[in-house]
Amino acid sequence: MKSIQTQVLIVGAGPVGLTAAMDLASRGIDVVVVEIRRAGEPPNVKCNHVSARSMEVFRRLGIVREVREGGLPADFPNDCAYRTAVVGRELTRIPIPCRADRYTATGGPDTEWPTPEPPHRINQIYLEPILFACAEARPGIRILNRVQVEHFDQQGDGVIARARDLDTNQDIAIAADYVIGCDGGRSTVRRLIGSRLAGTDVVQRVQSTYIHAPALKDLITQKPAWMTMSLNPRRCGTTVSIDGRDNWLIHNHLAPEEIEFDSVDRDWALRTILGVDDRFEYEIVSKEDWVGRRLVADRFRGGRAFICGDAAHLWIPYAGYGMNAGIADAVDLCWILAGVLQGWAHPALLDAYEAERQPITEQVSHFAMNHALAVMGQRRAVPAEVELDGPAGDAVRSKVGQAAYDLNVQQYCCAGLNFGYYYDHSPIIAYDGEAPPPYSMGSFTASTVPGARAPHVWLSDGRSLLDALGPAYTLVRFDPAVDAAPLVDAAARSAVPLTLLDVDRARANYGFAETLLMVRPDSHIAWRGQAAPREPDRLFERLRGAGSKPTSSDHDSIRKASAHAV
Numbered sequence: 001m002k003s004i005q006t007q008v009l010i011v012g013a014g015p016v017g018l019t020a021a022m023d024l025a026s027r028g029i030d031v032v033v034v035e036i037r038r039a040g041e042p043p044n045v046k047c048n049h050v051s052a053r054s055m056e057v058f059r060r061l062g063i064v065r066e067v068r069e070g071g072l073p074a075d076f077p078n079d080c081a082y083r084t085a086v087v088g089r090e091l092t093r094i095p096i097p098c099r100a101d102r103y104t105a106t107g108g109p110d111t112e113w114p115t116p117e118p119p120h121r122i123n124q125i126y127l128e129p130i131l132f133a134c135a136e137a138r139p140g141i142r143i144l145n146r147v148q149v150e151h152f153d154q155q156g157d158g159v160i161a162r163a164r165d166l167d168t169n170q171d172i173a174i175a176a177d178y179v180i181g182c183d184g185g186r187s188t189v190r191r192l193i194g195s196r197l198a199g200t201d202v203v204q205r206v207q208s209t210y211i212h213a214p215a216l217k218d219l220i221t222q223k224p225a226w227m228t229m230s231l232n233p234r235r236c237g238t239t240v241s242i243d244g245r246d247n248w249l250i251h252n253h254l255a256p257e258e259i260e261f262d263s264v265d266r267d268w269a270l271r272t273i274l275g276v277d278d279r280f281e282y283e284i285v286s287k288e289d290w291v292g293r294r295l296v297a298d299r300f301r302g303g304r305a306f307i308c309g310d311a312a313h314l315w316i317p318y319a320g321y322g323m324n325a326g327i328a329d330a331v332d333l334c335w336i337l338a339g340v341l342q343g344w345a346h347p348a349l350l351d352a353y354e355a356e357r358q359p360i361t362e363q364v365s366h367f368a369m370n371h372a373l374a375v376m377g378q379r380r381a382v383p384a385e386v387e388l389d390g391p392a393g394d395a396v397r398s399k400v401g402q403a404a405y406d407l408n409v410q411q412y413c414c415a416g417l418n419f420g421y422y423y424d425h426s427p428i429i430a431y432d433g434e435a436p437p438p439y440s441m442g443s444f445t446a447s448t449v450p451g452a453r454a455p456h457v458w459l460s461d462g463r464s465l466l467d468a469l470g471p472a473y474t475l476v477r478f479d480p481a482v483d484a485a486p487l488v489d490a491a492a493r494s495a496v497p498l499t500l501l502d503v504d505r506a507r508a509n510y511g512f513a514e515t516l517l518m519v520r521p522d523s524h525i526a527w528r529g530q531a532a533p534r535e536p537d538r539l540f541e542r543l544r545g546a547g548s549k550p551t552s553s554d555h556d557s558i559r560k561a562s563a564h565a566v
Contacts (some may be wrong), residue, residue, distance in 0.1 A: 001171045006142070007341055009161055009176035011149050011189050014043065015124065016309035016326035017182030018131040019054075020334055022061050025140035027338035032174060034147040034163060040129065044288065045210045045249050047124045047317070048227070048240055051324040052418045054286070055117035056466055056523070057331055064117060071122030072226065074100040076244035078121045080177070080412050081225035082404045084232045084387050084397075085275025086239050090222045090388075091231060091401030094409050096121070101380035103554050110413040114446065114456045116464040121226050123242050123249075124323070147172060149188055152179060154303045158447060170295075175427040178337060179305040182326070187311035193302025195312075203316045203369050204292040204376060205259070207252040207266055207534045212283035213247040215327065216274065229408075230273045231400060232387060236379040237273035250274070253379060261289040292316030294369040296362045300354040304332055312357070315365040316372045321417055329357050339472060339544070344495045349428060349545025356423040364417065367441050371411055378407060410442025420444025422452040423524060427493045428545055430518075430527040439505055448512045448528050454519045457508040464510070466523055470499025473543060476517040478505040482531055484516070490536035496544050518543070 007434040008024055010017045013035035021031045050058075050067065058064040072078070078096035083089060099104035102118050105111045113119070135141050144163075152161035159179050181189020190197075217224070228239045238251040252269040254261070266287070271280065295314045300307055309326025333353045341347030355368060385396040410416075420439025429450050436452050437445035445454040455478070457465050465476065473496060477484055480502055482511075491498035503510065518527040518539075526543055533539055541547035 001173055002165075003173045003175070004032060004142075004144075005175045006030050007177050008032075008180060008337065009034070009149075009159065009174050009178070010180045010182055011187075012182035012184060012309075012311075013037070013132065013135075013143055013145075014182060014184070014309070015047070015128055015131055015323050015515075016330050017180070018128070018135045019057060019061075019327050020180055020182060020308065020330035021135050021141050021143075022131075022138055023057070023331060023334040024062070024338060025135075025138050026061060027335070027342075028337050028340055029140065031141050032175070032176070033143045034149055035143065035145050036148045036166060037145065039132075039143070042125050043128050045125055045208075045242065045286065047127070047323040048121060048249075049324070050120045050127065051114055051123055051414075052115045052117055052119045053322065054324045054327045055120055056115060057327060059117045060466070061134075063130070065128050066134060067122065067127065068099065068102075068120055070126045071120070071242065072099065072244040073099065076241070077224050077226065079223070079225040079227075080408065081228045082231055082236065082401055082408075083222070083228055083275075085230045085273065086216070086228050086229070087219045087221070087275040088232070088387075089397060091397050092405040092439065093223075093225065094405060094412050096226065096412060109409050111414065114419060116456070116466060124241070125242070127431045137285045144172075149174075149183075152192060152305070154305065155449070158344075159304050177304065177341060178332060180330075180332070180333065180337075181305065181307040182309050183311055185310045185314050187307060188306050189305055190297060190311045193299060193305050193307070195297045195299040195302065195307065195316065198295055199296055200369060201295040202291055203294055203372055205254040205261065205289070206292060207254065207261060207264065207269065207287070207289055208328060209250045209252070209266060209270055209287045210242070210285040211248050211250065211270070211282045212246055212285055213248055213280075216248060216276075216283065217245065219276065221281075226229065227412075229404070230275070231379065231382045231404065232272070233382050233384045235269050235272040236382065237269065239273060253376070255380070258374070260515075269550040292372065294365045296358065296365055300329075300358050301350070306337075306353060308333060313361040313365060315368045317368070321364055321368065321414070325361055329361075331522045332357055335472070336545075344472070344497060346457065346545035352426050352428045352545070356426045359425060360421050362518065363421070369416065371407075371441065374407060378403065410440065414441050416440045416442050416444040419446070419453050420446075422449065424451050426451060428543060429524075430539055430542055432528070448514050448517060448525060450525050450527055452525055454517060454523050454525050455510070455512065457503070457510050460504050460507045465501075466504065468501050469519055469521055469523065470501075471521060472497035474499040474501050474519045474521075476501045476503055476519055477515065478503050478508075478510055478517075479515045482515050484532065486532035487516075487518075490540045492541040493537060494544055496540050 080094040308329035416439040436449040
């Protein structure tokens with residue numbers, strides 16, 4: 001039997017697993033990734049959107065340029081168009097900048113994002129090979145393809161996984177300190193830790209067909225679009241331009257009463273969505289029938305094993321947030337895991353992962369499902385007059401188009417899901433009693449409330465605040481006259497790595513009252529104040545996971561100390 005030893009074993013080399021591997025490796029942690037597919041074997045044509053928060057992660061990992069340059073041609077419009085059919089009349093359009101204009105575009109609903117890295121449209125068949133190549137080239141990462149983890153046993157100081165080489169049938173024993181399951185909806189790791197998915201089993205059934213159709217682009221008389229939603233009374237669907245030229249992914253959204261996939265003729269539905277007749281020729285590259293669900297695991301952790309991404313949550317892919325939520329899982333977990341492995345964090349710090357991520361994924365799953373239900377209702381209500389010629393048809397098309405824009409602009413320009421969410425029940429955040437501002441799928445209010453994302457500001461040297469964050473905690477000081485020594489010294493006594501960052505309040509256009517922000521490496525705020533608290537050692541005990549869960553009296557003590565200890 002072959003034996004392998006590592007600090008962290010990651011099961012699954014999709015975007016979430018590869019991001020987790022690179023994040024850990026960037027912190028000096030040795031990682032082994034196992035994947036049942038062959039090296040270079042393409043994934044299914046799934047996710048088409050990388051969120052701004054995920055792009056910020058790729059920026060920190062030094063691979064954002066490679067990701068940004070992949071996918072659609074640089075000048076191909078990333079718009080979402082609504083038409084009676086792909087080659088039919090256009091009802092409305094949600095403008096989204098093309099890749100060439102992403103950093104400079106202004107004035108639209110998807111511009112002027114409060115981040116150095118706005119979103120990016122790229123299908124997973126292009127994204128995943130980029131991430132694989134970047135991870136494979138990074139020191140500290142070993143990727144084992146065609147290897148399947150079948151079981152693992154936990155001991156007091158580690159995990160022993162039993163794996164099998166699928167090509168040679170050789171048994172492999174992998175010893176690790178921790179295991180992260182990024183192994184999808186049928187996760188072996190989730191099963192082995194006894195975690196169960198719960199929620200809504202069926203939200204919508206979808207027939208997806210990936211086609212090669214070079215002639216389609218020449219039949220489209222309107223401006224091209226990354227995604228086109230067909231709204232007509234016979235068959236509604238979504239068509240995604242995969243390469244900006246010849247390849248298209250078509251989702252046929254089944255009606256609630258269509259409970260059998262085979263009850264809907266795939267070819268007829270596809271042609272109706274496209275608006276083409278029987279003479280139109282296309283080639284099916286791949287096809288998949290799938291069920292959109294709303295399921296969240298009841299546990300994200302079992303001892304030394306954790307789950308991220310689809311292993312932990314499955315929901316219908318509205319707002320494109322399935323993969324991106326998984327990347328957020330990985331980022332939240334990996335800095336904590338690295339801290340424990342490096343010795344500065346107490347093992348109890350690991351409790352924060354489930355406490356933070358499970359409520360957020362539950363919340364986002366409801367955002368996605370409720371939006372899906374609203375869109376399904378809109379599709380069912382498309383009037384027959386939408387295809388009429390003349391003024392009567394024009395009036396109906398205008399009404400349907402406006403309703404589609406109003407409902408959907410928030411999911412394609414989803415600043416709230418990117419920047420509005422916060423961790424409000426974490427054992428490692430020093431809350432001060434102020435409630436964070438509410439947010440929706442599309443909108444949010446920047447805040448310094450502990451648990452929220454640190455507001456993005458540009459520094460005097462041209463970097464973003466996010467670019468200047470250290471590998472662990474960063475103390476951001478907006479007034480150099482404020483004494484930071486008590487916090488710096490307390491961090492040293494606790495062995496917590498602390499980066500002190502001075503920021504010019506006026507030049508950064510920082511409009512918040514606080515002078516000090518303690519920011520985590522995942523950009524969430526752990527503490528804030530006008531000055532160091534009277535008991536900084538107590539604060540750092542909490543920040544490294546050794547302190548007790550904060551109580552209301554703790555909140556009051558820290559808030560009062562921060563306000564008055566000048």
